[in-house]
Amino acid sequence: xxxAVGAILLxxxxxxxxxxxxxxxxxxxxxxxxxxxxxxxxxxxIDESITPIWEGNHVWLIFDLVIFWTAFPHAFASVMTALxxxxxxxVGGIVLRGxxxxxxxxxTRLSLQRTAGAAFAxxxxxxxxxxxxxVGAIATGAVPADASHASxxxxxxxxxLLAGFVFVAACGFLAxxxxxxxxxxxxxxxxRVYFTRRAQGAAVAAGALSxxxxxxxxxxxxxFFNRLTGRALPLVVLAGVCGLADLAxxxxxxxxxxxxxxxxxxxxxxxxxxxxxxxxxxxxxxVTLTNAGATQATFVALVVVAIxxxxxxxxxxxxxxxxxxxxxxxxxxxxxxxxxxxHRSTGLPSAAHAGPxxxxxxxxxxxxxxxxxxxxxxxxxxxxSPR
Amino acid sequence: MHANGMMLLAAAQESTQDVPARAQMAxxxxxxxxxxxxxxxxxSIVLLAEFIGLRRGNQTAMRLARRWxxxxxxxxxxxxxxxxxxxxxxxLLWPGLMRQYGSVLGVPFGVEGLFFxxxxxxxxxxxxxxRRLPGWAHWWSGMPIAVSGIFGxxxxxxxNAWMNTPGGFTEKNGQITSVDVWxxxxxxxxxxxxxxxxxxxxxxxGFGVASVYAVGILRGRRDRYHYTGFALGxxxxxxxxxxxxxxxxxxxxxxxxxxxxxxxxxxYVPQTSRQVPEWLAGVYVNGHVYAxxxxxxxxxxxxxxxxxxxxxxxDSVSPADRPPVVWLIxxxxxxxxGLGSLLLLxxxxxxxxxWRRRRxxxxxxxxxxxxxxxxxxxxxxxxxxxxxxxxxxHRPGRHDQxxxxxxxxxxxxxxxxxxxxxxxxxxxxxxxxxxxxP
Numbered sequence: 001x002x003x004a005v006g007a008i009l010l011x012x013x014x015x016x017x018x019x020x021x022x023x024x025x026x027x028x029x030x031x032x033x034x035x036x037x038x039x040x041x042x043x044x045x046i047d048e049s050i051t052p053i054w055e056g057n058h059v060w061l062i063f064d065l066v067i068f069w070t071a072f073p074h075a076f077a078s079v080m081t082a083l084x085x086x087x088x089x090x091v092g093g094i095v096l097r098g099x100x101x102x103x104x105x106x107x108t109r110l111s112l113q114r115t116a117g118a119a120f121a122x123x124x125x126x127x128x129x130x131x132x133x134x135v136g137a138i139a140t141g142a143v144p145a146d147a148s149h150a151s152x153x154x155x156x157x158x159x160x161l162l163a164g165f166v167f168v169a170a171c172g173f174l175a176x177x178x179x180x181x182x183x184x185x186x187x188x189x190x191x192r193v194y195f196t197r198r199a200q201g202a203a204v205a206a207g208a209l210s211x212x213x214x215x216x217x218x219x220x221x222x223x224f225f226n227r228l229t230g231r232a233l234p235l236v237v238l239a240g241v242c243g244l245a246d247l248a249x250x251x252x253x254x255x256x257x258x259x260x261x262x263x264x265x266x267x268x269x270x271x272x273x274x275x276x277x278x279x280x281x282x283x284x285x286x287v288t289l290t291n292a293g294a295t296q297a298t299f300v301a302l303v304v305v306a307i308x309x310x311x312x313x314x315x316x317x318x319x320x321x322x323x324x325x326x327x328x329x330x331x332x333x334x335x336x337x338x339x340x341x342x343h344r345s346t347g348l349p350s351a352a353h354a355g356p357x358x359x360x361x362x363x364x365x366x367x368x369x370x371x372x373x374x375x376x377x378x379x380x381x382x383x384x385s386p387r
Numbered sequence: 388m389h390a391n392g393m394m395l396l397a398a399a400q401e402s403t404q405d406v407p408a409r410a411q412m413a414x415x416x417x418x419x420x421x422x423x424x425x426x427x428x429x430x431s432i433v434l435l436a437e438f439i440g441l442r443r444g445n446q447t448a449m450r451l452a453r454r455w456x457x458x459x460x461x462x463x464x465x466x467x468x469x470x471x472x473x474x475x476x477x478x479l480l481w482p483g484l485m486r487q488y489g490s491v492l493g494v495p496f497g498v499e500g501l502f503f504x505x506x507x508x509x510x511x512x513x514x515x516x517x518r519r520l521p522g523w524a525h526w527w528s529g530m531p532i533a534v535s536g537i538f539g540x541x542x543x544x545x546x547n548a549w550m551n552t553p554g555g556f557t558e559k560n561g562q563i564t565s566v567d568v569w570x571x572x573x574x575x576x577x578x579x580x581x582x583x584x585x586x587x588x589x590x591x592x593g594f595g596v597a598s599v600y601a602v603g604i605l606r607g608r609r610d611r612y613h614y615t616g617f618a619l620g621x622x623x624x625x626x627x628x629x630x631x632x633x634x635x636x637x638x639x640x641x642x643x644x645x646x647x648x649x650x651x652x653x654x655y656v657p658q659t660s661r662q663v664p665e666w667l668a669g670v671y672v673n674g675h676v677y678a679x680x681x682x683x684x685x686x687x688x689x690x691x692x693x694x695x696x697x698x699x700x701x702d703s704v705s706p707a708d709r710p711p712v713v714w715l716i717x718x719x720x721x722x723x724x725g726l727g728s729l730l731l732l733x734x735x736x737x738x739x740x741x742w743r744r745r746r747x748x749x750x751x752x753x754x755x756x757x758x759x760x761x762x763x764x765x766x767x768x769x770x771x772x773x774x775x776x777x778x779x780x781h782r783p784g785r786h787d788q789x790x791x792x793x794x795x796x797x798x799x800x801x802x803x804x805x806x807x808x809x810x811x812x813x814x815x816x817x818x819x820x821x822x823x824x825p
Binding site for chain 1: 491508516
């Protein structure tokens with residue numbers, strides 16, 4: 001049962017990395033987009049792609065935290081104690097990022113908008129870096145089983161720092177690849193070229209940093225290296241192949257499938273890490289998936305929660321991404337009534353724009369079930385062909 | 388049960404920096420709880436406005452819903468961020484507690500995560516779907532936000548209730564050996580804590596929204612937009628307030644039984660005794676209450692419906708276990724009860740004037756323009772026209788789709804041709820939360 005929950009946790013981390021990581025990467029490209037005038041087009045694309053979905057993606061982090069402390073409380077307490085500093089810094093980044101992003105929409109003055117944008121962009125760089133150092137510190141066995149104080153050495157080892165840089169590069173890679181596809185779907189050729197170049201750069205950087213980390217691990221932690229190149233070898237190879245395949249596809253031109261390959265590559269890295277240290281939770285200690293402080297009943301409850309999550313959350317996410325992919329969400333400023341600028345507007349707000357006008361006015365029956373409404377949304381989403 | 392409580396206390400005291408950690412947790416939580424209230428209840432209010440907008444073709448309600456959903460977007464996002472911070476702080480500030488009891492109190496958090504997912508996903512659809520989703524589909528896409536807000540609140544409060552009345556687990560030699568998930572999720576105090584929180588969220592969001600428009604109305608913007616905005620927040624909150632006071636009263640009595648020392652701090656009961664007085668406000672220093680109003684016997688009356696009821700004081704435990712700053716606890720409690728009672732009075736006042744005069748209570752300056760108050764309903768017994776219409780202007784069935792007297796089921800559908808009539812009402816609107824116009 002502990003193994004099952006461990007797999008759920010690793011799946012949660014993978015999803016956070018693949019979905020949330022791309023949002024961080026978007027912030028990274030926002031940071032590197034240059035001056036206000038020059039960076040307008042990429043920033044707009046990043047903004048429109050991330051805005052409706054970042055919060056849903058962000059919840060994976062909370063989900064992972066909760067699973068971690070519920071299923072493996074001893075390991076959780078040790079990690080939180082020993083690595084308090086990078087975790088606090090990552091939390092600070094999350095706060096700046098979320099508030100900066102949320103308020104950037106509502107602020108109208110350019111200077112304040114720039115400040116909020118800078119907060120969003122800079123923290124998009126810092127948060128994945130510090131999270132990477134945390135993962136690196138755990139993987140290298142720098143967290144003792146019953147940590148009682150914070151440790152600086154634990155997360156400033158070369159491996160941990162390299163892991164931080166790998167995280168940043170991987171986030172940038174994921175985001176750039178997603179944005180290439182997004183730009184392609186919008187028929188925005190300059191942006192497609194723009195992000196193709198960045199995706200290639202990030203792929204090379206992530207690959208080089210990963211290799212450097214691998215060599216560093218070989219020197220500093222031969223046991224872990226042996227497991228990485230032993231039973232986890234297929235996954236390590238898969239990650240490398242995915243990276244090279246994406247690089248080749250990006251150079252050749254076709255964008256079909258590059259998102260899935262990029263996500264698969266990142267997932268392979270994370271599962272490689274998990275497989276390499278299984279069943280140990282904190283390497284170089286006796287803390288494993290089964291003896292980290294939880295009971296059987298807790299494991300069962302978590303598995304039930306995870307099943308419920310699959311049943312409820314997966315279709316909801318599918319709906320969100322489907323609507324986002326078909327550009328049913330956003331398309332201009334968020335929910336701003338047309339009357340905000342001029343009070344002469346006469347139509348109902350929803351009628352003033354591209355939405356199908358007829359059904360929005362007909363008073364529907366209030367007794368319609370929630371399910372019916374959602375089916376309606378899905379049906380409409382399906383009917384509208386992507387542009 | 389008490390033994391469990393003691394162990395919990397011991398686990399929490401492992402850290403040597405209690406006071407800074409507590410202060411930080413309290414700051415984050417104090418910030419988060421206000422946002423959380425809006426996260427729980429505000430979607431329902433926005434949906435109510437949109438419902439009225441769709442069902443009755445009420446353009447003002449529709450504009451309010453749209454404006455509010457912008458605000459909701461910011462509040463939900465910032466609430467999600469502070470919630471994340473709190474999740475991290477559980478481990479960063481209280482590793483001792485989490486190491487020992489993480490597997491117990493984590494279960495309700497896991498359930499909460501589920502609802503948080505639904506809330507965040509559908510917030511993405513609802514907030515960004517105004518443009519292109521058709522009306523009712525859009526409305527239904529907001530429904531999961533409102534529902535999961537309530538259930539998410541219940542799950543988090545389950546943790547707090549468990550911390551107040553811990554149970555549902557067995558512990559041997561400092562190890563948790565078994566967990567009864569059901570009992571962890573619904574401890575004894577859950578029955579009053581859960582409704583107390585959800586109702587509080589609706590009061591905060593409802594009165595909070597109403598206050599924005601109340602300020603506008605008092606500044607002379609007596610238009611349909613402001614009265615509608617006020618009513619949509621005020622009416623649900625005012626209806627729920629009496630229920631909240633009943634729940635709160637029940638909760639206080641239960642605390643007197645379950646956590647008598649905490650109750651003693653809330654009500655200034657130093658010694659266990661009968662005929663205990665009730666203190667309103669006041670600061671307790673060295674055995675004296677300064678600047679407080681003393682009402683004899685009332686505390687005993689409230690706890691046990693008789694002046695002879697024995698109330699347990701904080702002398703029942705050793706000085707080390709007594710609450711450190713009783714005046715802070717007492718004053719916080721008094722502020723909460725005082726504000727709740729004032730809000731009850733405001734609601735009763737509005738109900739009285741609405742019933743007697745068919746309009747909202749007026750501010751002092753309202754005397755000048757008699758007849759411009761807003762009617763609550765066209766005829767007695769009819770459904771109240773939420774977001775009412777100026778008495779002078781109101782023509783049933785023309786501007787909106789109100790049911791006409793004598794035709795209870797009838798809905799007038801021909802509103803589209805007559806929409807121009809609203810412009811007059813909206814001409815002087817300066818939306819309070821709108822970004823400044825260029």
